[in-house]
Amino acid sequence: MAVSEDAIQGSGAEPRASLIELLKRMQETHGCLSQEVLTKVAAETGLPLSKIYGVATFYTLLTTRPKGRYRIFFCKNAPCHVRGARRVLEAIVEYLGVQPGETTPDGLFTLELTSCLGLCAVAPAMMVGDDVYGNLTPQKAMAILEDYRTRERNEHAWS
Numbered sequence: 001m002a003v004s005e006d007a008i009q010g011s012g013a014e015p016r017a018s019l020i021e022l023l024k025r026m027q028e029t030h031g032c033l034s035q036e037v038l039t040k041v042a043a044e045t046g047l048p049l050s051k052i053y054g055v056a057t058f059y060t061l062l063t064t065r066p067k068g069r070y071r072i073f074f075c076k077n078a079p080c081h082v083r084g085a086r087r088v089l090e091a092i093v094e095y096l097g098v099q100p101g102e103t104t105p106d107g108l109f110t111l112e113l114t115s116c117l118g119l120c121a122v123a124p125a126m127m128v129g130d131d132v133y134g135n136l137t138p139q140k141a142m143a144i145l146e147d148y149r150t151r152e153r154n155e156h157a158w159s
Contacts, residue, residue, distance in 0.1 A: 019047065019055055023062055032066045060114050068103045068110035070148055073127040077116045084137070085124035089113075091138030092126075095145060108152060109145070 022041065023033060030037050033056045042049040056062050060073065074089055089100075096104050096111055103110040119125035122134025126141065133144055 019045070019052065020059065020062075023052070023056055027062060033062060033064050035064075038064070060112070066103075069108050069152075070129050071110045071112060071127075072145075073112050073114045073117065074100070075115075075117045075119065075123070075125045076113045077120070077123075079120040080124040083123040088124050088126075088136045088138050088141050092141055092145065095142050108149065 022045070026037050026041060027033050038052050038056060039049060041047075042052050045052075053064075056064055072092070074092065075085065076089075092111065093099060096109055098104055098109070098111055100111050100113045117125050117127060117132070119132065119134050124136045125132065125134040126136060127133070128144065128148060133141075
């Protein structure tokens with residue numbers, strides 16, 4: 001696998017100052033921040049691999065493992081919990097057949113827990129990719145995920 005030189009060089013004159021942005025671009029290009037990608041970033045930026053690995057594993061939106069096409073970020077913060085997030089999460093786990101941190105066998109969804117989405121006013125909440133959903137019930141969450149599955153099936157039916 002070749003690491004995108006454009007992504008590294010496109011980070012600006014001082015790549016050390018924009019490491020997170022660089023890692024986001026590398027993840028978009030390669031799907032995840034594998035050991036090979038992180039090693040290449042370290043070599044190109046001159047930063048220690050340990051520092052780069054630390055940043056890559058600290059932020060929820062960065063990942064060192066391959067993920068599903070749609071990453072589901074389910075909020076586990078107190079306001080979501082108080083407003084029924086546990087029931088919604090149980091329904092999602094049952095629907096997808098995976099536990100938090102796992103990817104569905106078809107590679108469509110990865111379910112992840114996050115400490116806060118900043119959507120307390122519409123708790124319980126989740127993000128699917130870049131789309132935000134609030135005031136979730138188990139039924140509403142299932143309908144949202146089924147809509148993604150339907151769209152995926154329709155895209156493949158026409159291709």
